[in-house]
Amino acid sequence: MNRLKTLFLKLPRWARLPVGLFLTATLVVAGFILSVRLGLWGRIPSTNELAEIQLDRATEVYSADSVLIGKYYLNDRQPIPPEAIPGHVTQALIAIEDQRFYQHNGVDYPSLFRVFFKNILLGDSSAGGGSTISQQLAKNLFPRKAGGTIRLVADKVREMIIAGRLEKAYGKEGVLHLYLNTVSFGDNTYGIESASQRFFSRPASQLNTEQAAVLIGMLKATYSYNPRIFPERSTQRRNLVLQNMAKLEYLPPTLADSLAALPLQLQYQPYGHDQGLAPYFREEVRKQAVALIAELPGDDKNLNIYNSGLKIYTTLDSRLQEIAEERMHEHMPAIQGQMEKAYGNRAPWKSDKTFKDAYLRESEPYRKLKAAGISHADIMDSLSRKRLMTLGDWQGEREVEASTADSLLHYARFLQTGNLAIDARSGAVLVWVGGIDYQRFKFDHISQSKRQVGSTFKPIVYTTALEEGLEPCTYFSAREVRYENLEDWTPANSGSDDEAYLNYTLNYALTHSVNTVAVKVLEETGIPRVIAQSEAMGIHEPLPEEPAIALGAGSVPMEQLAAAYSSFVNKGKPATPFLIRRIEDSEGRELFAHQPVINEEAFSEETRDQMLRMMQNVVNEGTASRLRARYDIRGDVAGKTGTTQKNRDAWFVGLTPKVVHISWVGLDRYDLSFPNTTIGQGANAALPLFALWYRDVQNDPELRHWVSGRFEFSEQSEDLEDCPPIKRDGFFKRLFTNPNKAKTRKFRKKEGR
Secondary structure, X not given: OHXXXXXXXXXXXXXXHHHHHHHHHHHHHHHHHHHHHOOOOOOOOOHHHHHOOOOOEOEEEEOOOOOEEEEEOOOEEOOOOHHHOOHHHHHHHHHHHOOOHHHOOOOOHHHHHHHHHXXXXXXXXXXXXXXXXXXXXXXXXXXXXXXXXXXHHHXXXXXXXXXXXXXXXXXXXXXXXXXXXXXXXXXXXXOHHHHHHHHHOOOHHHOXXXXXXXXXXXXXXXXXXXXXXXXXXHHHHHHHHHHHHHHOOOOOHHHHHHHHOOOOOOOOOOOOOOOOOOHHHHHHHHHHHHHHHHOOOHHHHHOOOOOEOOEEEEOOOHHHHHHHHHHHHHHHHHHHHHHHHHHHHHOHHHHOHHHHHHHHHHOHHHHHHHHOOOOHHHHHHHHOOOEEEEEEEOOEEEEEEEOHHHHHHHHHOOOEEEEEEEEOOOOEEEEEEOOOOOOOOOOOOOOOOOEEOHHHHXXXXXXXXXXXXOOOOOEEEOOOEEEHHHOXXXXXXXXXXXXXXXXXXXXXXXXXXXXXXXXHHHHHHOHHHHHHHHHHOOOOOOOOOOHHHHHOOOEEOHHHHHHHHHOOOOOOOOOOOEOEEEEEOOOOOEEEXXXXXXXXXXXXXXXXXXXXXHHHHHHHHOOOOXXXXXXXXXXXXXXXXXXXXXXXXXXXXXXXXXEEEEEEEEOOOOOOOOOOHHHHOHHHHOHHHXXXXXXXXXXXXXXXXXXXXXXXXXXXXXXXXXXXXEEEOOHHHHHOOOOOOOEEEOOOOOOOO
16 A cells, blocks of 8 residues: 555656546446445346246137137246247347347447447447347346436446356357347237237247347337337338348348338237237136136145246137127127117117216216215216217227216117137037127126026926926917916017917927916926926026026026036036136146036936927027028027017027027116117027127138037937917807906916925
8 A cells, every 4th residue: 555655656746636536436436346246236146046047937828729819927928948049030139239249248348438439428329228138138137226327327237247147157049048038029028939929920930030120120119119009110120130130141131132122011919918819718717727726736826827837728719719709899889789779869878867877876986986085966076077088989989078977878888798609518618708898898798797598598497398298289378367476477478469369389489489388387397396407407596486587587697508508419418618628837737637527417318309409490480580581591500589678688599519609688787778679689689699600600611510510319309299389269268368458367386396
């Protein structure tokens, strides 16, 4: 120390100040770097720790036809091995981000000095940032903390130290591999594999050179060079990457020019939870997968679906699902238009003050403000204030001047839907459309809804009757009856007054969905017996023990209704619907595999054959005959329409030799309904969803096997007995019958099951 002091004093007086300042600055810089190394500005991982980095991985969801249909993630990342990354991807990265990558050990000091001289001293920002790929990787793995200039400098020094250690831990190729598996491509997408799937719908291993240039070009500014948002800017950046690749002799100049002349072609596939194919299905799969994982033994039950890189293989057929969604988007605007035209200005959301007030009181914005202690008057004032907002409908989105109340009532008017198709033999879910728009309407009308099923319950009543010894040719009077022990409940038909003199066979009554006969069949069979039959067929939801269940007054989850109808195709055995075939961990180890559920026969072969033929008649000549007449549906199809009280719900259940397809259409609120039966009946509102789907599937050579073939009947099966479907009462009975007056008597209740 004394020696340094002596040397300093020997300097000329004019040199002492600058030398002193230089030495002081050197000591300050050295001390600052030492403080960074010691971890005072954030811990620096050792080389060994860096070598053990574990990346979060998104869980992938696959359809039965091996299509990636969704992901669950905090960060959408799917690491891939080095051999899955094409050489032109790493070449593009080096060409645009770090051309001296193989000449430095993590920090490119010549580039740093160039940047310092041009950017700081000359104010020329064209020199770039000076960070190497290794430094960028360090920044990606250990993000900077907010702070001032000193904090920024400390972070840069820290990244330089980590960059050197990364190169020691991984080597050059390992750094490139780790970088491409971690770097952000925007849209919450991380890594080259996820980016390739997102923007080009293909794995990274299949990226061509110009596609690789697009993705690598994004890295400078993932939003500004996003090819979906700014295609022209992205194309310019792509071409710069190609030029640099040519300069480094990674590409022949002529090839680079040819590729630069190509138009930008994306095949964008969003994997956000609200977007993409089958969002309602994917949400239900997520819920079920979380529950299944929680039941796994050992440490497996601690796996996190958002970062463990699981693979979930589902039952959904992406092609059948895509057709269902397309046809839903065709039919629902049409039926919405019919309803609104019929309502006109009489629509409750427009003219009914009582409805509007009740609806707003039940809304989430109102309840939150009420919970905060705000008065009703002030809440309504707040909800009624106009502002610029975006409202959407089937024609698209538009900016309008509207209030929160306007917005709530606007969306209250939308008809919703649920469409479910299952493999009638295994129960595998093939199609799952839980609503019209998952982004706006999260409620799933398959898994979360329990609606009255209307006349779709009648086949269960008739099945019970056949099991109890009645025949398809058994006659019942169609006359209306007022049941005096049921508060004068009087089920009615939509037919003519002449029905008071008519008697229908079970076959005819089911074919034409005759309400009065269904109630009398229930009475003859017994409510407890019908409920027991429904349970045997897969309906486990508690049903009301009242005569109205003959007309579908019970609320049944759609999956249970599908199970019940599958028994008509599956030799009397209900097929239990399921969504997940198996779950694997990131290494391919099987964590869960679905075990087939084989249920007992719910009824005899003879009953099954008779019911299937009767429901074929529903399609051929009954309430679902427009399948043949209007939609020209050919082949073996059976089914049943359904419409609930006050036209609240429209149903159709379609059966093919392999598939049960259920469609429901209605409004979410029970105090809203279709304006009339013409529009709201199942044949008009719900049946087209099946018809349009069926027609497209039938026309697809790869898919038509789902709807082709013939119904299988037992060897002893015969066609339904050829009996007159209608018998007219005799002269004297007609003479003493008033067609305008319902018969009055008590409903006979049978006890036991």
